[in-house]
Amino acid sequence: MTTQKKNPVRDLMRNPLAQILLFTAVMALLQVLSSAGLISSSFVYALGNTMIYAVIAIGFCLLLGYSGLASLGTAGFIGLGAYAAFYVIQEFGLPYTVAFLVTLAVSIVIGVVVGFISLRIEGIYLAILTLGLAEIIRNLLMVIKSTVKIDLSNVKLFGIQIGDREAYFLVLVTLAVLMWLLSNLINSPTGRAMLAMKNSTSAAQAMGISLMKYRLLAFVISTVFAAIGGLLYMMFVRNMTTATSTLLTLSTSLNILGAVIIGGAKSPWGTTFGVFIIYGIQSMFLSKIPFFVKNPAFITMVTGVLIILVVMFFPGGFAQIFAQFTGWVRTKLRKGAAA
Amino acid sequence: MSSYSQVERLRRRVELYEELAVLENAEKYGKKARGARQKLENARAALPSTGLTLPEGVVLDVRGLCMYFGGVKAVDGLTFQVKKGEIFGLIGPNGAGKTTVFNCITQFYKPTAGTLHFENKSGQVVDLNREKVHDVILQGIVRTFQNVEVIRELSVLDNLLVAGHRQYTSNLVQQALHLPILRKEERAVRERAMKVLDFMGLTAYKDWYAFGLPYGVLKKIEIARTLMCEPQLIILDEPAAGLNDTETAELSRLIRRIREEYRCTILLVEHDMGLVMDICDTVCAISFGKLLAIGTPGQVQADKDVQAAYLGGDDGEV
Numbered sequence: 316m317t318t319q320k321k322n323p324v325r326d327l328m329r330n331p332l333a334q335i336l337l338f339t340a341v342m343a344l345l346q347v348l349s350s351a352g353l354i355s356s357s358f359v360y361a362l363g364n365t366m367i368y369a370v371i372a373i374g375f376c377l378l379l380g381y382s383g384l385a386s387l388g389t390a391g392f393i394g395l396g397a398y399a400a401f402y403v404i405q406e407f408g409l410p411y412t413v414a415f416l417v418t419l420a421v422s423i424v425i426g427v428v429v430g431f432i433s434l435r436i437e438g439i440y441l442a443i444l445t446l447g448l449a450e451i452i453r454n455l456l457m458v459i460k461s462t463v464k465i466d467l468s469n470v471k472l473f474g475i476q477i478g479d480r481e482a483y484f485l486v487l488v489t490l491a492v493l494m495w496l497l498s499n500l501i502n503s504p505t506g507r508a509m510l511a512m513k514n515s516t517s518a519a520q521a522m523g524i525s526l527m528k529y530r531l532l533a534f535v536i537s538t539v540f541a542a543i544g545g546l547l548y549m550m551f552v553r554n555m556t557t558a559t560s561t562l563l564t565l566s567t568s569l570n571i572l573g574a575v576i577i578g579g580a581k582s583p584w585g586t587t588f589g590v591f592i593i594y595g596i597q598s599m600f601l602s603k604i605p606f607f608v609k610n611p612a613f614i615t616m617v618t619g620v621l622i623i624l625v626v627m628f629f630p631g632g633f634a635q636i637f638a639q640f641t642g643w644v645r646t647k648l649r650k651g652a653a654a
Numbered sequence: 655m656s657s658y659s660q661v662e663r664l665r666r667r668v669e670l671y672e673e674l675a676v677l678e679n680a681e682k683y684g685k686k687a688r689g690a691r692q693k694l695e696n697a698r699a700a701l702p703s704t705g706l707t708l709p710e711g712v713v714l715d716v717r718g719l720c721m722y723f724g725g726v727k728a729v730d731g732l733t734f735q736v737k738k739g740e741i742f743g744l745i746g747p748n749g750a751g752k753t754t755v756f757n758c759i760t761q762f763y764k765p766t767a768g769t770l771h772f773e774n775k776s777g778q779v780v781d782l783n784r785e786k787v788h789d790v791i792l793q794g795i796v797r798t799f800q801n802v803e804v805i806r807e808l809s810v811l812d813n814l815l816v817a818g819h820r821q822y823t824s825n826l827v828q829q830a831l832h833l834p835i836l837r838k839e840e841r842a843v844r845e846r847a848m849k850v851l852d853f854m855g856l857t858a859y860k861d862w863y864a865f866g867l868p869y870g871v872l873k874k875i876e877i878a879r880t881l882m883c884e885p886q887l888i889i890l891d892e893p894a895a896g897l898n899d900t901e902t903a904e905l906s907r908l909i910r911r912i913r914e915e916y917r918c919t920i921l922l923v924e925h926d927m928g929l930v931m932d933i934c935d936t937v938c939a940i941s942f943g944k945l946l947a948i949g950t951p952g953q954v955q956a957d958k959d960v961q962a963a964y965l966g967g968d969d970g971e972v
Contacts, residue, residue, distance in 0.1 A: 496830045503829035503836060504815070504822045511805045511816045518803035521760060522879065523791035523820035532826070581807070 331498040334584065339491045342366070346483050361598040363483045366490050367547045369590045372574045373497055373583045374540020379572070380580030381506060382533035383513030384433055385442040390567040391449030392538045394456050395421050396545025397555060397562075401463035404470060404549075411472045411550070418546045419539060426538030430531035446565065453563045464554040482551045489547060493540060497583055500536075509533060566615060570594070573618045577625045579634025588633050593618055658780075661701055662792045664694040667823045673842055706771055706779040713738040713887060713919050714759070719768035721754050721943075728754040730943035732768070736887070736936075741913060741920045743934035743951075745927070747963055751943040752923040753800060756889050759921075760797050761787040775886040791820055794886025794918075798876040798893065806865040810856060810875055813864055814847035817879035821846070847882065853915065854878045854908075870901050877908070881916060888912065890922040894929050902926060906933045931955065939963070 327333045342362065349359040371389060378384050396418045403414035429448065433441055467477050475481055500506055508529050511519040516526060548555070548562065557563060570593055578589020601607040601614050629635045671687035674680070708715055714736040721729040729751045736742045744752050757763045759770055761782060770782040775794035785793065796817075805813050821843050824836040851857045854874050859867065864875060873893065880888045893909070894902045906929050913920055924930050930937060930951065937954040939946040947957040954960055 499832040500826075500830050503832065503840075504819055504824075505826065505829050507808060507812055507816045508819055510807050511819075514805045514807055515803040517762065518799065518805065519816075520762070520787045521791065521797050521799075521803075522817045523788050523883070524816075525786070525788045 331502075332495060335491050335495050335498075338494075339487060342487050343484070346480065346487075350480065358599070359483065361595070363486050363551050364598070365591055365594045366486050367544050367551060368571065368574070368594050369587045370486075370490050370493055370547060371541045371544035372571050372578075372586045372590045373494060374537040374544075375571050376575050376578075376580060376583055376586040377497060377501070377509070378533050378537040379575055380582075380586075381501065381509040381513060382530065384530065384533055385438065386429070386445040386534075386537070387442045387565065387568045387572070388429065388445030388449040388452075389537075389541050389571050390563045390565065391445075391452035392422060392425065392541035393545035393548070393567065394449075394452055394557070394563040395425060396542030396547075397549045398456050398459070398463060398545075399542070400546040400549035401460070401465060405463075405465050411470060411477070414546060415543075418542045422538045422542035423535050426535035427531055429538065430527075430534035433530050433534060434527055446568070449563075449565070449568065453557065456563070457557045461558055462554065462556045463549070465549050467550070467553065477550065486547050486551055489543065493543070494583055494587075497536075501583070505529070505532070569615070570618060573622050575632075577621055577632055579632030582632070582634035585632050585634030585637070592621070592633070658701065658774075658778075659789055659792055661694065661697045661776075662820070663823050664690060664697055666821055668694055670823065670839055670842055674838055701778075704778060704780055706781060708771055708773055708779050709735075711737050713773050714921070715769070715771040716755070716759070717769045717771070719755065719758060719770065720766045721751070721758055721763055722766045727943050729758065729765075732940065732943065732945055734938050734945065734948055736919060736921060738773075739913065739917065739919055740935040741909065741922070741933050743930040743937045744921065744923045744940065745925075745930055745937060745954075746940040746946070749942075750940050750963075752940065753891055754943075755940075756797060756891055756921075756923060760795060760889065761785055761790050772887070775884055791883055794884060795889065796880040796883060796885045796887075797889035798873075798880060798891055800891040800895065800923075802869070802872045802876055804864045804872050804875050806863070809861050809863055810867075811844070811847055811851065811860040813875055814850060814878055814882055815840075815843060817882040818843045818847060820883060850878050850881045853881070853911075869896055873897065877912070881912065885916060885918045887919045887921060888916075890920065890924075892923055892925065894924055894926040902929055905929070909933055 328337075345354060345362060346359055348354045349356050371393060375386070375389055378386055399418045399421055400414045403409050403417050404411065429445060432444060436444055467482070470477050472481070472485065477485070508519065508524045509532075511522065511524055512526060512529050519529075520526060555562060561567060571590075574589035574593045575586050576589070577592060578587065579585030596617065597614055601617065607614055625632055631638075668687055668690045671683045671690055675683035675687055712735045716735070717733050719729050719732040720727070732751075732755065744755060746752050754763065758765045758768075759782060765783060771779055772782050772793060772795065773779050774792075780793055782790065782793070782795075805816060808816065822836075822839055824833070824839055827833075828836050848857070848860070851860055854877065856871070856874055856878060859871060864872065867875075873896070877890070877893065880890075890909070894905055897905060909920060909922075910933060912918070922930075922934075934951055936948065937951050938948040939954050939957070939960045941959075941963040946959045946963055947954045949957075
């Protein structure tokens with residue numbers, strides 16, 4: 316029996332805050348490298364986009380992985396945030412913080428409504444219902460205004476003029492903060508209460524967990540995250556033609572669902588990784604193959620195949636693959652040290 | 655006006671501060687504890703009186719309890735009293751309505767008719783029918799389930815922390831920011847959980863995921879969870895189902911130990927007559943939702959109606 320040596324590096328890496336700071340540093344470095352001309356700017360643009368999806372996906376991770384509630388309405392909630400940003404910033408000329416607060420308020424209201432519905436309807440029916448709701452939202456938004464476009468030329472945040480680079484950092488910092496809040500929540504009584512609710516509603520209730528409170532909370536949080544995603548999208552990409560954009564359609568909701576499943580529904584980091592796989596493969600790899608460029612519908616097929624493979628062989632997603640791999644490496648190392 | 659759940663929350667805060675004042679030997683917690691105690695007393699004074707009383711020594715009074723599902727009368731006018739500190743067995747043939755009685759007491763079902771009066775852990779008599787299902791635990795009533803409902807995705811220790819859910823007083827913001835108060839609270843609840851695990855002999859399993867653990871251990875986890883929240887009345891739904899003879903013998907010793915250690919009342923449904931006759935102080939036999947007999951195990955065993963219900967009546971057969 317070897318005594319467990321204190322390993323400060325490993326202990327540090329297990330701290331969620333350190334993980335988040337490291338992630339932020341790497342992402343910031345990539346942007347800096349791109350400014351210096353070492354990395355193509357389209358790569359960094361794709362990264363920024365992917366991080367926006369990561370914001371949306373980690374919120375969904377809490378809903379699906381922890382609370383066990385299925386929703387296909389993510390895209391609609393993204394739309395709420397995007398339109399709130401457009402009206403507040405572009406039409407009324409108000410600052411970003413106001414847009415943020417409005418997005419928050421709108422998404423909380425919608426989250427509460429859907430949460431109440433989830434108390435009556437469960438499982439696949441809830442998914443269908445949220446899908447319908449998202450379509451209603453999308454069509455409403457399309458009727459209200461078919462194209463939304465934000466001009467950032469006089470939008471400032473904390474006195475800083477927002478351009479491409481600032482928008483990238485805005486996305487990055489938002490993702491980091493939300494990731495921190497979420498991982499704190501997961502590792503607290505709230506996260507455990509949600510898991511209890513997912514596993515057994517009767518046991519959860521017997522132990523004093525109010526289904527109403529935690530279902531509402533799960534829906535509110537995931538809706539807020541999705542709407543913030545929409546807001547960030549408007550800050551980063553800045554325009555969206557609702558009729559032709561796929562952002563507010565079912566395919567986005569499915570991609571997010573896919574990312575959460577592939578990455579590991581109970582791990583925000585796994586989920587982020589899943590988003591990078593799904594959107595990264597799309598924007599960096601598949602978009603360069605002529606066949607997929609001609610038939611974009613087949614891109615979804617790749618995602619589908621990935622989901623099938625993961626669900627069949629690694630139901631815990633990439634988080635599970637990673638854990639198994641590190642475990643395997645560790646035993647190999649230990650054997651090597653013993654020999 | 656204040657509600658019982660507010661009072662409970664304040665009480666936990668006071669406990670936590672007092673604990674911290676001793677642990678960290680810090681005067682600021684002593685001050686906070688006194689402030690919280692003052693608030694607690696105010697809230698207690700503002701708590702509306704229920705105006706209910708129970709006879710001396712009675713903890714639970716079930717009167718005229720009825721639970722109908724459409725035309726099915728699962729429980730039909732059942733009346734019995736559970737005395738403080740006793741082990742009370744509810745027996746009856748399959749489908750007699752035993753679990754339904756439990757579900758009514760814990761408010762999983764709202765009874766069609768009847769009253770359920772209970773003396774909670776702070777000595778107040780409450781009408782359980784007015785409690786929400788997730789607030790029943792605050793009164794000191796905890797239960798286990800017939801088909802073990804352990805949270806499989808959590809470790810054994812975390813399962814106990816979930817059971818201690820209402821012991822936490824920190825709000826959502828404090829949790830999302832992982833403020834020191836949450837971390838301290840977490841440590842206090844964890845310590846309590848470790849004590850319970852030790853008491854149950856489950857310490858070795860504390861970091862194991864509940865998924866895949868042997869059935870006997872899962873049953874123990876269920877019982878361990880009931881001990882996390884200062885129970886006044888523990889309701890066990892078929893604790894011996896699926897256990898072998900050795901495990902059953904161990905269980906009966908365990909149930910007695912729980913009663914001694916935690917000074918609580920235990921209400922159980924069980925088919926294992928050996929266990930019931932061995933440990934129960936009072937046995938209540940029901941059939942088709944109606945009371946057959948109530949008394950000491952010997953009395954109930956000798957009762958003609960009970961024998962008929964279990965073995966078939968002697969009307970015309972012989």
